[in-house]
Amino acid sequence: MECKCCDRKTIRNEEEKKKLNSRINRIIGQLEGIKRMVDDDRYCGDILIQLSASDKAIKSLASIVLDDHMHSCVLNSVKEGDTSKIDEIVELFRRFS
Amino acid sequence: MECKCCDRKTIRNEEEKKKLNSRINRIIGQLEGIKRMVDDDRYCGDILIQLSASDKAIKSLASIVLDDHMHSCVLNSVKEGDTSKIDEIVELFRRFS
Amino acid sequence: MECKCCDRKTIRNEEEKKKLNSRINRIIGQLEGIKRMVDDDRYCGDILIQLSASDKAIKSLASIVLDDHMHSCVLNSVKEGDTSKIDEIVELFRRFS
Amino acid sequence: MECKCCDRKTIRNEEEKKKLNSRINRIIGQLEGIKRMVDDDRYCGDILIQLSASDKAIKSLASIVLDDHMHSCVLNSVKEGDTSKIDEIVELFRRFS
Numbered sequence: 001m002e003c004k005c006c007d008r009k010t011i012r013n014e015e016e017k018k019k020l021n022s023r024i025n026r027i028i029g030q031l032e033g034i035k036r037m038v039d040d041d042r043y044c045g046d047i048l049i050q051l052s053a054s055d056k057a058i059k060s061l062a063s064i065v066l067d068d069h070m071h072s073c074v075l076n077s078v079k080e081g082d083t084s085k086i087d088e089i090v091e092l093f094r095r096f097s
Numbered sequence: 098m099e100c101k102c103c104d105r106k107t108i109r110n111e112e113e114k115k116k117l118n119s120r121i122n123r124i125i126g127q128l129e130g131i132k133r134m135v136d137d138d139r140y141c142g143d144i145l146i147q148l149s150a151s152d153k154a155i156k157s158l159a160s161i162v163l164d165d166h167m168h169s170c171v172l173n174s175v176k177e178g179d180t181s182k183i184d185e186i187v188e189l190f191r192r193f194s
Numbered sequence: 195m196e197c198k199c200c201d202r203k204t205i206r207n208e209e210e211k212k213k214l215n216s217r218i219n220r221i222i223g224q225l226e227g228i229k230r231m232v233d234d235d236r237y238c239g240d241i242l243i244q245l246s247a248s249d250k251a252i253k254s255l256a257s258i259v260l261d262d263h264m265h266s267c268v269l270n271s272v273k274e275g276d277t278s279k280i281d282e283i284v285e286l287f288r289r290f291s
Numbered sequence: 292m293e294c295k296c297c298d299r300k301t302i303r304n305e306e307e308k309k310k311l312n313s314r315i316n317r318i319i320g321q322l323e324g325i326k327r328m329v330d331d332d333r334y335c336g337d338i339l340i341q342l343s344a345s346d347k348a349i350k351s352l353a354s355i356v357l358d359d360h361m362h363s364c365v366l367n368s369v370k371e372g373d374t375s376k377i378d379e380i381v382e383l384f385r386r387f388s
Contacts, residue, residue: 005140005141008139008140008142008143009138009139009140010138010139010140010141010144011138012135012138017135017136020135021132021135021136024128024131024132024135025132027128028125028128028129031121031124031125031128032125034121035118035121035122038109038114038117038118038121039114039118041106041107041108041109042105042106042107043102043105043106043107043170044102044107044162044163044165044166044169044170045105045166045170045182045185045189046105047107047162048159048162048163048166048189048192049189049192051155051158051159051162052159052189052192052193054155055152055155055156055159055193058148058151058152058155059152059385059388061148062145062148062149062152062388063381063384063385063388065141065144065145065148066141066145066381066384067378067381068141069141069142069145070377070380070381071374071377072141073140073141073142074377075369075374075377078366078369078370079369079370083362083366085142086361086362086365086366087358088142089361089380090354090357090358090361092142092145092146092149093353093354093357093384093387094350094354095145095146095149096149096152096384096387096388097350097353097354097387097388156288156291159287159291160284160287160288160291163284163287164281164284167280167283167284168277168280171280172272172277172280175269175272175273176272176273180265180269183264183265183268183269184261186264186283187257187260187261187264189287190256190257190260190286190287190290191253191257193287193290193291194253194256194257194290194291199334199335202333202334202336202337203332203333203334204332204333204334204335204338205332206329206332211329211330214329215326215329215330218322218325218326218329219326221322222319222322222323225315225318225319225322226319228315229312229315229316232303232308232311232312232315233308233312235300235301235302235303236299236300236301237296237299237300237301237364238296238301238356238357238359238360238363238364239299239360239364239376239379239383240299241301241356242353242356242357242360242383242386243383243386245349245352245353245356246353246383246386246387248349249346249349249350249353249387252342252345252346252349253346255342256339256342256343256346259335259338259339259342260335260339262335263335263336263339266335267334267335267336279336282336286336286339286340286343289339289340289343290343290346
């Protein structure tokens with residue numbers, strides 16, 4: 001197999017790209033919906049609830065990307081004796097928590 | 098002035114709508130950028146950093162909407178003796194924290 | 195009634211103090227338990243799960259303090275025409291989210 | 292060396308135990324301080340700021356424990372071909388984010 005994850009590239013097949021991008025499209029759809037709520041003078045409390053849903057959707061997507069990342073890039077680099085990606089994970093944990 | 102915030106409606110002027118929607122557009126732009134990163138086989142670690150930036154942008158937008166909401170709907174309803182919106186704020190705090 | 199909340203003081207009765215302090219004691223108890231886990235060479239993964247439980251307990255306590263605060267200090271100051279405490283709430287929302 | 296991390300045990304030397312427990316003691320100290328604030332009728336807004344500081348301190352401690360965990364248990368098990376701990380990390384990410 002060619003490398004799936006090297007030189008700061010992550011090679012994804014078409015199915016993986018489609019899965020991730022359809023999730024991102026769904027979040028964009030939620031945000032377009034929030035724009036319509038603003039235009040329609042919808043109640044701020046309801047807009048805030050929708051924003052918290054978009055926030056959860058982004059975190060859920062991040063956990064999927066992290067899952068893929070750990071099982072490919074991180075796993076392979078550790079097997080090859082390179083532990084630098086482990087520090088990146090701790091840094092990402094700090095950013096999201 | 099007619100009510101700005103009643104019957105679960107929040108009346109916004111054109112400037113307020115423009116300000117909120119341009120912020121939402123910026124977050125949508127970030128997410129479109131992340132889709133391009135996926136298509137271009139960009140490194141997962143970099144995608145996760147971008148997702149954490151979108152997450153922060155959504156929370157920052159939420160705090161702006163909350164600010165407006167507190168200074169209009171919540172303020173007015175409390176002045177009129179209605180405290181129901183205060184419980185909504187505590188519930189929103191729970192959702193976002 | 196004397197003021198319950200003025201000059202940056204919040205007067206609490208014995209029952210309220212007991213309720214809050216028993217919750218804080220429970221979180222301290224969790225943390226004492228985590229110290230014992232460290233001493234007993236317990237698995238880091240399990241320690242992290244306990245830390246996430248303490249984190250949730252602190253946020254839950256914060257939402258209770260916020261609830262009291264909104265229904266007393268914030269409510270009263272708004273009724274008296276002082277809106278400065280509303281900005282404090284938005285700032286607290288930013289800190290916790 | 293015997294295993295540092297096996298059978299859901301994490302062997303720590305005295306220095307590591309001291310480092311972790313002194314951090315936990317500091318958080319307990321913060322919470323004892325918050326109890327005194329409650330007893331002294333201190334302003335809820337100030338109590339909430341202290342609670343957000345304790346929340347940050349717990350997350351910071353969690354990132355230190357995670358860092359140790361990734362560089363010992365996770366690293367070693369991956370080298371030995373066991374990837375089960377990787378799923379635990381993703382689950383912990385979900386709990387804290």
